[in-house]
Amino acid sequence: MRVFITGASGWIGSAAVPELVGAGHQVVALARSQASATALEAAGAEVRRGDLDDLELLRREAAASDGVMHLAFKHDLVYSGDFQGAADADQQAIEAFGQALEGSGRPFVIASGTLGLAPGGSPPRRTA
Numbered sequence: 001m002r003v004f005i006t007g008a009s010g011w012i013g014s015a016a017v018p019e020l021v022g023a024g025h026q027v028v029a030l031a032r033s034q035a036s037a038t039a040l041e042a043a044g045a046e047v048r049r050g051d052l053d054d055l056e057l058l059r060r061e062a063a064a065s066d067g068v069m070h071l072a073f074k075h076d077l078v079y080s081g082d083f084q085g086a087a088d089a090d091q092q093a094i095e096a097f098g099q100a101l102e103g104s105g106r107p108f109v110i111a112s113g114t115l116g117l118a119p120g121g122s123p124p125r126r127t128a
C-alpha cells in the first residue's frame with residue numbers, strides 16, 4: 001500500500017514508519033522541517049515538505065494514496081495556551097482527508113486524545 005502519514009516524525013509516527021516500511025508499504029510522509037525530512041528519509045519514507053495547514057496538499061496526497069494515517073497535532077500551540085487553535089487545525093485537516101477519501105473505502109487512521117473538561121474549564125498546560 002501507499003500510505004500518506006502526517007506527524008511521522010513524532011512519538012507515534014517514529015514507531016509507525018519503520019513498521020510500515022518493514023512490512024513492505026510505500027510510506028509518503030509530511031515533514032515541515034528539514035530535520036524531520038532527513039530523519040524520515042533515513043527511515044525509508046518519501047517526504048513531502050509542507051504544513052498541516054496546506055489543505056490542498058493533504059487532499060492531493062490522500063487522493064493519491066491507498067490509505068492515510070494522521071498523527072500530526074499542533075502541540076506547540078497547545079503549550080502556548082491555544083488549545084482551540086490546535087483543535088481547529090486538526091479538524092480542518094481531518095475534513096480535508098475526508099473529502100479526498102469519502103466513499104473510496106480506503107482506510108483513514110488517526111490518533112487523538114479524549115480530554116475531559118468541566119464547562120468553562122481550561123486545558124492542562126505543560127509546566128516544564
Ligand SMILES: NC(=O)c1ccc[n+]([C@@H]2O[C@H](COP(=O)([O-])OP(=O)(O)OC[C@H]3O[C@@H](n4cnc5c(N)ncnc54)[C@H](OP(=O)(O)O)[C@@H]3O)[C@@H](O)[C@H]2O)c1
Pocket residue numbers: 006007008009010011012013030031032033036050051052053071072073074075111112113
Ligand atoms: N503520545 C501519546 O501518548 C498520545 C496519547 C493520546 C493521543 N495522542 C495523539 O496522537 C497524535 C500523535 O501524538 P505524538 O505523541 O506522536 O505527537 P508528537 O510526538 O508531538 O508529534 C507531533 C507530530 O506532529 C507534527 N506537527 C506538529 N505541528 C505540525 C504542523 N503545523 N504541520 C505539520 N506537522 C506538524 C510534528 O512534526 P515536527 O517533527 O515538525 O515537529 C510531529 O511529527 C496527536 O494527535 C496526539 O494528541 C498521543
